[in-house]
Amino acid sequence: MTESLNVTVDRREGLAVIYTEGYINNQGGEEIAKEAYKLLDEGYKALLLNLAGTKIVNSIGISILIEIIEKMLEIDGKLGFCCLTPTIEKTFHIMGLAQYAPIFPNEEAAAAEMRA
Amino acid sequence: MEGSAPAGRAVQAWDELLALSRDEAGERQLLERLLDLWRQDHGATAAGLYLENGEALERQAVVGAGLPEFLEGDAAMDDIGSLRFPGGRLLFAPRRARLEVSPDEAGLVTSDPLTLLLASALKNCRLKQDLKEQQFQVNYRVVELEALYDVGLAVASTLDLDRLSEEILLRAVSLLDARRGALYILDEGRLEEGRYRLAGTFGGAAAPWFDGKDPELRAFLTGGGPAPAHLLPDTRYLLGVPIEVESGARGLIAVADKESRRGVGPFFPPDRRTLSLFANQAALALENARLHLQALEKERLEREMHLAAEIQRQILPKGSPLVPGFQVTGWYRPARQIGGDYYDLFPLRDGRLGLVLGDVSGKGMPAALMVSTLHSALRLLLDQAVFGPVLLERLNRHIAESSAANKFITMLLAELDPLSGVLHYMNAGHNPAILLRGDGSVEHLGAGGLPLGLMSEARFQSRAITLGRGDLLCIYSDGITEAESPLEEEFGMARLTDLLRRSRDLPLAELAALIPEAVGEHSQGLPQGDDQTLVLLRRDG
Numbered sequence: 001m002t003e004s005l006n007v008t009v010d011r012r013e014g015l016a017v018i019y020t021e022g023y024i025n026n027q028g029g030e031e032i033a034k035e036a037y038k039l040l041d042e043g044y045k046a047l048l049l050n051l052a053g054t055k056i057v058n059s060i061g062i063s064i065l066i067e068i069i070e071k072m073l074e075i076d077g078k079l080g081f082c083c084l085t086p087t088i089e090k091t092f093h094i095m096g097l098a099q100y101a102p103i104f105p106n107e108e109a110a111a112a113e114m115r116a
Numbered sequence: 117m118e119g120s121a122p123a124g125r126a127v128q129a130w131d132e133l134l135a136l137s138r139d140e141a142g143e144r145q146l147l148e149r150l151l152d153l154w155r156q157d158h159g160a161t162a163a164g165l166y167l168e169n170g171e172a173l174e175r176q177a178v179v180g181a182g183l184p185e186f187l188e189g190d191a192a193m194d195d196i197g198s199l200r201f202p203g204g205r206l207l208f209a210p211r212r213a214r215l216e217v218s219p220d221e222a223g224l225v226t227s228d229p230l231t232l233l234l235a236s237a238l239k240n241c242r243l244k245q246d247l248k249e250q251q252f253q254v255n256y257r258v259v260e261l262e263a264l265y266d267v268g269l270a271v272a273s274t275l276d277l278d279r280l281s282e283e284i285l286l287r288a289v290s291l292l293d294a295r296r297g298a299l300y301i302l303d304e305g306r307l308e309e310g311r312y313r314l315a316g317t318f319g320g321a322a323a324p325w326f327d328g329k330d331p332e333l334r335a336f337l338t339g340g341g342p343a344p345a346h347l348l349p350d351t352r353y354l355l356g357v358p359i360e361v362e363s364g365a366r367g368l369i370a371v372a373d374k375e376s377r378r379g380v381g382p383f384f385p386p387d388r389r390t391l392s393l394f395a396n397q398a399a400l401a402l403e404n405a406r407l408h409l410q411a412l413e414k415e416r417l418e419r420e421m422h423l424a425a426e427i428q429r430q431i432l433p434k435g436s437p438l439v440p441g442f443q444v445t446g447w448y449r450p451a452r453q454i455g456g457d458y459y460d461l462f463p464l465r466d467g468r469l470g471l472v473l474g475d476v477s478g479k480g481m482p483a484a485l486m487v488s489t490l491h492s493a494l495r496l497l498l499d500q501a502v503f504g505p506v507l508l509e510r511l512n513r514h515i516a517e518s519s520a521a522n523k524f525i526t527m528l529l530a531e532l533d534p535l536s537g538v539l540h541y542m543n544a545g546h547n548p549a550i551l552l553r554g555d556g557s558v559e560h561l562g563a564g565g566l567p568l569g570l571m572s573e574a575r576f577q578s579r580a581i582t583l584g585r586g587d588l589l590c591i592y593s594d595g596i597t598e599a600e601s602p603l604e605e606e607f608g609m610a611r612l613t614d615l616l617r618r619s620r621d622l623p624l625a626e627l628a629a630l631i632p633e634a635v636g637e638h639s640q641g642l643p644q645g646d647d648q649t650l651v652l653l654r655r656d657g
Contacts, residue, residue, distance in 0.1 A: 023319070025295065026375045056286045056318075058293045059256050060375050066252075074144070087287075090262060095255045 006053075007031045009039065014115055016044045017107065021053030028057075029064030036068050036079075045077040046114045050107055052083035062095050069100050082110040133233075147177035147237055154230045155179055160197075160208040165238055167204045167245060170378065176241050182209050201235045203242040260390060263287045267397040277301075277405040281315040284369070284398040289318050291394065292355070292387050294371035295380060296348050298322035301359070301367035301402060312367055319372075322348050328365055337368055339388060348372045355383040357392045359399045366402055369395050424484050425454045431491045433461045436625075439469050439534050441657030443624040446473075447650045449632060456483025457593045457647035458490060462498070467534060470498060473591045473651050474527035475546065477567075486519055490527075490568075503531040508542050508565070508576040516572035524567040528591050537583045537655060542576050544568050547594055550609065552616050554586030561589075588620050589653040592631075595646035599635045607638045624652050 005028030006021040016039045022028060036047055049065075057065075072079040081092065082104040092098050104110035133149060147165055155163040162180025166173040166187065173187040183196065187207075197211040267287065281299050289297040296319035300312035303325070310328035323346045326333055335341030336356055343354035351372035359367040369391065373380035428450075436445045446459045456476035464470045474490055476483040493514045501507040508529065515525060528549055530541035543549070545567030548560035565576035583589065592612065599607045615634055619627050628650055635648065 025293070026377060026379075056290045058290045058375065059252075059259075060293055060377060062256075063252065063377075087263075087266070091259050094258050094262065095252070 004028070005031050007035050009035055011039075011042075011044070012111075014044075015046045015048060015111060017048045017050055017111075019050045019053065024051075024054055024057040024061035024065070026058075026060040026064075029061040033064050033068055037071070040071070040075065040077070045072075045075065046079075047072070047077070048080045048082060048107070048110050048114055050083050050110075051081060051085075051088060054088065055085055057088055057091065062091070062097070065097060066095075069097060073100060078114050080104060080110050080114050082107050144177055147241075148179055150230065150234055150237055151177055151179045154206075154234055155208070157230055158208070161210065163206065163208040165204065165206055165234060165241070167238065167241055172378075173205055173207075176204075176238070180209070183207055199231070201238050204238045206231070206234055206238075260291055263291055264393060264397050267394065267401055275405050275408040277402070277409060278315075280398075280401050280405050284394075284401065285316045285318050288369055288391060288394055288398075289371055292371050292383065292391060293375045294355075294383075295373040295375060296320050296351055297369070297371040298348055299367065299369050300326060302328070302365065304406075310365070315367070320348065320350065322370075326368070333368075343370070353380065353382040355387055355391060357388065357395045359395045359402065361399045361403045366399050366406070369398065421453045421481070424481060425450075428454050428484055428487065431488065432459070437461055437463060437469060439532070440467075441534055441537075442469075442532070442653060442655055444469065444471070444651070444653045445624040445628050446652075447628045447632065448648070449644070450647045451595065451644045452479060454481065454484040455479065455647035456487060457595065457649040458487045459591075459649050459651050460491065460494075461651070462495075464498065464503070464531060469532040469534065470503075471530040471532065471591065471651055471653065472527065473546070473593065473649055474525050474568075475593045475595075475647070475649070476525050477523055479647070482520075482523070486515075486523060486525060489518055490515065490525055494529075503529075503540055504578050505542065505576045508544060508568075508578075509574070512544070512568045512574050512576070513572045515569040519569050524569040526567045528561065530591075532583075532653070538580055539583055539589070539653075540578055540580045542578050544576060545570075547592065547597065549589060549591040550613055550616060551581065551583075552588040552590070552613070552620060554584055556617065558613055561591075583653075583655045585655055585657070586620075587655050588616060589651075590616055591651040591653075593647060593649040595644070595648035596631065596635055596650065598646065599639050599648070600642065600645070601638050602640055602642060607635050611638070620654075624654055628652055 004022055005024060008019045010017040010019070018032060018035055020028070020032060024032065032049065039047060069079055079101040080103070081101055083106060084092065084103060089103055092103060102113065104113065133146065151163045151165060155161070160180070162178065162182050164178035164183040165176045167176055171188065175183070175185045193207070195210045197208045199206040267284065281301065285297050285299045297317070298314060299316045301315045303311045303313040312326045312328050314322055314324050326344070330344070332341060332344050336343045337358045343356060347356070347370055348354060353374060354370060354372045356368055356370035358365055359369060371391065374383045374387070432448060433446060444461055446461055448457060448459060450457065456479050457474070458476070459473040460470070462470045472494065474487070476486045476490070493511055497507050497511055501510065525544070526546035527544045528541060528546040530539055532539045541561055542565065543561060543563045544565045545563055548562040551559040551561060553559065559581070561581070564579060566574045590612070597607055597609050597612060611634070612631070615631060619630055622630070631650055632648060
């Protein structure tokens with residue numbers, strides 16, 4: 001278990017995948033936002049957050065993810081999540097994230113849907 | 117704004133604003149259009165609308181360049197003017213922009229319609245933000261309830277203590293927006309000390325254990341004192357609660373450094389209640405897993421005890437050996453599944469018969485292990501050595517060297533020559549055997565040395581008696597003579613001797629059954645307190 005969040009990005013044709021490893025809290029959320037906004041500046045309008053390496057997220061992290069979703073909606077972009085733990089998936093549904101950002105069971109399904 | 121052209125532009129702008137206000141998705145455009153109109157009207161190059169967020173100002177919309185996205189406190193702004201609105205500010209550049217409003221920073225006093233519209237729009241932003249925040253908090257309360265419910269479900273579905281500990285810790289840290297956390301559970305191996313061992317940590321190191329009775333820790337857990345310094349090193353704000361079940365404390369859970377968008381701070385009073393509710397659920401889950409582990413351990417021990425009892429039965433004689441002119445039998449009933457008494461009847465050289473009855477101090481598994489040691493060593497020595505004190509002294513040394521300091525064995529070992537009727541015996545601290553002579557007189561085969569295992573250099577004596585026709589020898593363990601009645605009266609040697617005398621002519625197997633029956637009647641159903649063992653030998657021919 002680690003306090004900090006590691007973020008890596010895979011830039012693909014028409015889709016960028018952001019991989020997280022660790023706690024999505026204030027610092028972790030800011031790291032994701034920084035990468036996401038950088039990708040938007042680069043012209044990407046479809047972002048996929050693969051949370052396979054994340055077991056835990058707090059309310060600050062969720063609020064930052066909501067801000068990213070709002071930003072994506074403003075520019076008519078797409079944001080999706082994949083590979084969530086059951087606990088995080090349930091949390092995202094309750095907090096309303098799933099209403100605006102689809103949740104996929106795996107990266108393949110997400111990539112196929114988001115490129116469409 | 118004078119003349120028909122400006123009036124026409126105003127009407128057009130008004131229609132445009134009305135259209136934007138009807139479009140829910142056009143909120144930002146509406147703000148930007150309003151700001152743009154305000155900028156033009158007031159000769160500014162840039163204007164921005166900011167909401168107060170604590171000590172900071174957060175930009176909602178902007179037109180033009182040069183205005184910051186965030187503003188902390190009362191930071192100096194070069195050539196930037198400011199108008200205070202309820203719940204926020206309008207910032208504009210350059211500062212010299214023409215204002216038809218009061219520059220009074222204490223409040224907005226203006227009749228300028230655009231400024232009033234901006235103030236109203238900002239208020240609308242504030243209300244929307246508040247509503248959004250409230251909706252977020254309501255949703256997050258549902259997440260908290262779900263977490264409590266999920267841990268409750270885990271009580272019924274998860275019995276893996278390590279997995280449960282991790283789940284509980286992760287949930288607590290995330291629910292309370294903490295940066296770090298640690299979970300301690302009562303150390304089963306150090307129950308008397310009430311020591312808590314670290315079961316899991318998140319975000320950094322934690323103290324490996326805690327004395328559960330430490331007054332500083334107890335004060336912290338009840339909110340009456342600061343956290344022990346080494347609980348979660350390098351943290352500033354800590355919150356901890358005990359994990360308790362009805363029967364007592366089971367551990368503690370601690371979290372540190374509550375996060376907000378501006379960094380970390382202390383926890384709030386409701387956080388203690390939330391963590392306590394969570395700890396209550398966690399306590400049930402942990403207790404359930406602990407009891408399950410205990411049940412598994414008990415089952416394992418029972419299986420081992422069953423196996424040990426089977427091994428012990430294997431070392432007892434399978435039947436009574438045939439000895440010309442004699443009847444011999446043995447009987448054994450352990451107080452528990454396995455016992456510390458031992459007897460054996462075995463053939464020796466030249467048609468002789470060996471008889472032994474031993475009683476290991478203590479009960480249960482340790483005593484049973486010593487019985488096995490005694491049995492193996494005795495059989496080996498009897499094959500190699502002549503019956504006599506040297507044999508017993510070698511056996512004693514072996515027992516003394518291979519057993520714990522406070523363990524010993526009382527034993528009566530005898531060798532019968534059926535032809536002559538001579539019985540050599542050695543009594544190592546055992547109860548005197550009862551010899552009921554054919555003429556009704558009684559002799560006792562008393563001690564000829566210390567119990568085995570007490571002193572490795574102990575010496576023993578061998579004695580000899582001759583058994584005549586009708587003589588009955590009874591070797592027994594103290595579980596028989598010391599069996600108590602409900603009035604705490606022992607069965608005693610006198611009752612045993614009397615019973616032997618009255619039943620001396622019965623077949624030995626019947627007599628061997630009568631004795632435990634009489635002891636049982638004496639005890640009147642009280643649980644058997646000690647192992648009971650008998651060896652009977654009678655000369656019939």
